[in-house]
């Protein structure tokens with residue numbers, strides 16, 4: 001059986017196999033390019049239609065005066081409320097998952113429920129917030145749709161995202177740091193506050209920024225919570241405009257001025273979201 | 289020289305401060321971790337509670353009712369369930385092959401490393417684009433691209449039920465394709481992660497037996513990654529079923545069950561977005577709330593399934 | 607060296623290595639290796655860890671190329687054919703020169719499918735009944751048949767480590783290679799499993815040429831006919847220090863570094 005009658009090494013692969021191998025590579029590349037093309041198209045479309053129509057008025061006047069300043073302020077207000085609520089609670093939940101009950105059943109349950117919460121459709125979150133916040137405030141106080149309700153709806157969306165990324169990030173902190181700190185007599189609180197959080201900070205910031213960029217672009221949770229307003233909102237307890245709702249409400253408006261407003265608002269919204277998103281990624285890759 | 293007793297006291301005093309902070313901190317952490325749990329439970333409770341009268345009124349027949357007619361106050365959910373599941377399934381048909389291709393291209397070494405990261409980065413950015421912006425793009429750019437293709441298919445294959453209605457631009461297929469673009473990053477990212485944990489030694493083992501790169505991918509790598517990929521696909525399906533704004537802007541918003549994928553349709557999130565605020569009659573509001581419960585339940589089932597599959601894979605790894 | 611030449615004059619060389627150098631990116635891992643792997647003999651490659659043993663053996667079936675940007679200089683001839691010729695069919699080469707790895711790496715499929723894998727990949731179509739025969743004889747050849755014949759369609763991952771490694775040997779044998787390369791095949795196994803593999807190698811030698819990397823000198827002394835000693839220094843470039851009959855390498859090493867190593871004073 002073993003002799004020098006070896007098969008010639010310089011025999012090409014059978015045409016079928018070599019065709020399959022090359023063909024699949026080409027096919028995968030083509031599909032990948034098809035997969036990337038929508039992003040290019042979206043960017044080109046939004047920039048080419050939104051950027052040229054940009055005027056200073058848009059940033060100083062509310063929607064009734066052909067600007068979108070009130071929507072910008074509304075979006076910023078609501079994302080601020082959402083951040084104030086979701087970041088501390090989310091990070092605390094993440095700390096709980098990673099540091100307080102890492103292997104217990106209750107931990108797995110809490111983690112599971114957070115994962116489920118990230119999968120709840122945003123329109124359902126919106127309707128839930130309407131039921132719980134808007135209807136209640138209508139009944140008990142004399143306000144209904146508000147920036148506050150919108151902010152809460154966004155917070156519900158961001159909370160589980162922040163919690164889960166915080167957990168992931170904290171789990172990456174090497175265990176010997178925990179041991180070293182408690183070995184020096186540090187309490188759990190001290191260990192977490194002085195050692196673990198500072199170590200994980202860059203990655204934590206990235207996670208939070210990604211959650212914020214996600215929240216800014218959400219539309220459905222605001223439909224029945226913040227509603228919309230043509231003019232400046234009186235306060236946090238009155239109906240409030242936002243960029244995403246502006247785009248949705250006016251996207252097929254025949255008035256060319258409104259139409260331009262939609263494109264430029266989209267351009268501005270997309271710019272903010274991508275800017276935060278990209279800088280978050282750069283931040284984390286530099287920190288590594 | 290302090291006596292032992294004062295010494296002890298001093299020590300206890302020194303300790304009590306961090307102790308108290310520690311305890312306070314722990315309570316805060318425990319309290320905070322209960323918030324999201326409470327929200328989810330409250331959500332299930334409220335949604336079910338609000339839907340209960342409607343469930344009593346409509347019964348199971350609601351799920352199979354083919355007629356959604358607001359003026360006549362007739363409410364059957366089937367057209368909406370059809371639109372939701374139909375657009376979701378169409379989105380998978382497009383997103384799965386493309387997403388798998390992206391995952392393979394970005395995890396196997398068919399391309400230089402910098403190019404792979406560039407591809408992965410682009411696809412991840414796609415996930416960042418807000419839904420309403422996708423809707424705008426879909427309405428003004430995607431529809432004009434798809435319409436001629438749909439018209440051509442309609443003219444050529446009128447007799448096939450799938451292509452049997454005159455395309456108008458908006459419709460089930462358009463919504464499905466737009467959804468496919470939106471869930472592509474999820475399919476690609478989860479599949480990529482699963483492919484990356486397939487051990488290199490399996491690839492090397494296969495190549496050492498004389499198989500080519502793609503024979504290895506199809507015979508060893510993909511089978512090994514299969515359940516994880518299915519988990520990722522289900523996760524993506526969950527996203528697609530709950531997607532609201534973009535679908536609302538391109539699906540045609542017509543309560544309609546047609547075998548044709550060109551026909552306008554309506555999905556549960558879309559009808560909620562469009563009509564929830566203006567519903568007047570109690571029965572209408574009730575029917576919409578019933579829909580919320582259905583949507584909540586469908587996505588819950590899909591997501592739990594997805595999490596289960598991903599868990600299964602993780603356990604297999606150990 | 608004369609003794610070596612004499613005893614080898616009537617033997618066939620399966621693989622001839624001339625001036626082989628190997629680079630990972632720009633860093634050189636092997637320099638100017640010259641040696642022969644003789645037909646139907648067991649050749650052991652020994653040396654301290656990091657001296658390039660794996661790199662060397664993976665250069666013989668060009669599987670090292672999967673690890674990214676690598677480069678080779680020099681020549682490797684398989685029965686007179688240059689395996690680094692640009693037109694060489696790598697799939698064919700790797701079927702001729704099979705490989706067993708340090709960590710048993712059965713595929714996540716049934717025992718039967720594992721062994722049949724390479725045959726199914728091949729160019730000619732095999733009938734089911736023939737395939738059954740090939741699988742059986744490969745498992746027989748790897749001394750595993752009796753242990754698995756009743757559970758051929760069970761997952762290979764349920765086997766013990768030693769059984770998995772013999773399965774990997776069977777998998778390699780099923781495509782009827784001329785040469786079998788083994789990279790520390792016993793390092794993840796217990797002594798009993800190790801002994802079984804050593805016995806197996808002894809019997810396989812009749813039909814096969816074997817090259818085995820091992821860090822276990824007793825093992826090299828027990829099972830091999832020829833031994834190559836590799837070493838490295840601060841430069842972290844691996845070199846072959848000495849090559850010869852195993853008896854000679856272990857009893858009368860020429861080089862002091864070999865002497866230090868085999869007598870346990872180093873590494």
Ligand SMILES: Nc1ncnc2c1ncn2[C@@H]1O[C@H](COP(=O)(O)OP(=O)(O)O)[C@@H](O)[C@H]1O
Pocket residue numbers: 630635654655656657658659660661662673842844
């Ligand atoms: N894939 C790789 N990329 C870069 N360097 C490598 C790679 N594999 C091995 N090396 C380096 O080559 C040298 C030899 O490694 P190896 O052949 O694995 O040694 P041995 O098997 O003798 O322990 C080591 O210095 C190692 O760090």
Ligand SMILES: [Mg+2]
Pocket residue numbers: 659660661790
């Ligand atoms: Mg090695």
